[in-house]
Amino acid sequence: MKKATCVVLTLIIIALCAMPAFAQKQDYPFIIVSGYSSGNLYENYGTDSQKTIWPFGVGDALGQTLRDFPNFIRCLAAFLLGNGAPLGVTVAVGGEIILEKMYTNPDGSSKYDIVHYPNDPAISSYGYLLDNAPDEINEPELCAYCAEKTGRDNVFLFQYDFRMGAYDCAQELNRYVKDVINFTGSRKVNIFGMSYGGFITGAYLSLFKDTAPVNNATLDVPALGGTSFTRRFFLGETEFCTRSLIALAESLIGAETNLAPVLRNLDLSRLEPVVEAFLKEIREMPLTWGSLWDLLTPEDYTELKPMFLDKKANREIIRKSDIIHYNVMKNYRSNFLACMKRGINVSIICNYVDYTAFGGEKLADMLLDARRTSGAVCSDAEKCFPDSYKPAYTVCANRSHRHLAPSMQIDATSCYLPEHTWFIKDEYHGCYAKDPYGFGLVKTLLFADKRMNVRSDKAYPQFNYSRAPYRSVAADFSDCAPGYINKDGSLVITNLSEKSAVMITAVRMNSVKLRLPARRIIAPGKTLSLDCPGSIPDGHSTLTVYYIKPALGRDIYHRTIGFVS
């Protein structure tokens, strides 16, 4: 009997070893759909006269700087730091001459024969691109991470012409997913969509909800519902907000600089007309780009369509953008639920900060309104809900779920997916790779081997704050979720820096000063524990940590974090 058991076990082991190596969930090929204007566009592609049309070529340095919007901001930052040449060139040479090839026909198609790098899986894996076409690689930190996890030839970069609307790009993504499946022999793919890429992915999941062979779909700061900025762009109402620029530039530089003191003595007002003129000039060109139309909110689209588009000449743009606004955007919840019913794990990450890049009051991640990204009810930027605020409960009415952000700025009960939407306060648009927490969340969702919700991993609650080194300090109560008060615990202040010490000069909770220990210098990555303040009222509280970074001089900075008990 014993011998028989051994034989059976041995046979089972042999059988298991001999089984074909079916792809584990973690081994699904990865498709990365990157953000707006991040891909290259070419004229006469593959011929001797091939020319890069986007990013446009006014010298390599400038071309590189203008590669995408964040780089454009970096270029502006250089101007602020005293190097005005790149921006001067941009404005002087910019406009119609440089951008002529970017014009589109009244039907939204390209006026010239402009193409992106081919979406052929054989030549668009991360491994192939590293060796042969490194310029086509976007989201390099994520690519490198995914390559480490699943192999560099199992990570694929989808390319698209960012002038085209989400409808066209979603059709192209559908073909690419099928091609990657055929190429790799896998049953499914994992998809990461960033910003406009998240919008394309959302449109793809909506339009192909019954067939999309997807395992995990992680949409990071996706432009799902458009954004109020687009309307302002169309109407030439953009304002230039210096404070936002400084903050975003700091974040993009990503280190631990603090530009504010450097900029304090500069006359920033001279910059504002330059940028406004640039934006006004550039806005004429994309009026027949499907993407710009799709990036309007449904309400703004309905209002602006008759003002700018001709029913006959622009019929195709209207037809496709109608589908996006009146079909896709209106039905994200039911579309995503249909996907999830088929086993697709859809996750959304929404960032928000208290600035907007180009004016306006909407709570946004600098560019995209948090409400449109997530479906949540949001306060205006720099405001919060009153203490008496009652959640909407329009999508999730479960009173035991804590869908109200400790910042009192987000009510997630009305999200497209209240249980699968994560919010990161103080994190700018597209900056996940600069924030260990944000990047950790992306990695966790992308590689999850089961469906995650906002309660399934304590390390990744629905609401958290950026832990980017640039944010210098974080504050949490021990043994509870970020932003929640544990009256029996202590207050833990963390130095987020990787290399500089911080000295805490004061901590105030609801304007009450907390007692600090004698030793207030925190080494990089270390923490300082304070006794829990004695009298914390129920409801919303505001904690402000004041600090000095000795490496940056004696200036006192502060970070304010909202808490609820």
Ligand SMILES: [Zn+2]
């Ligand atoms: Zn819920």
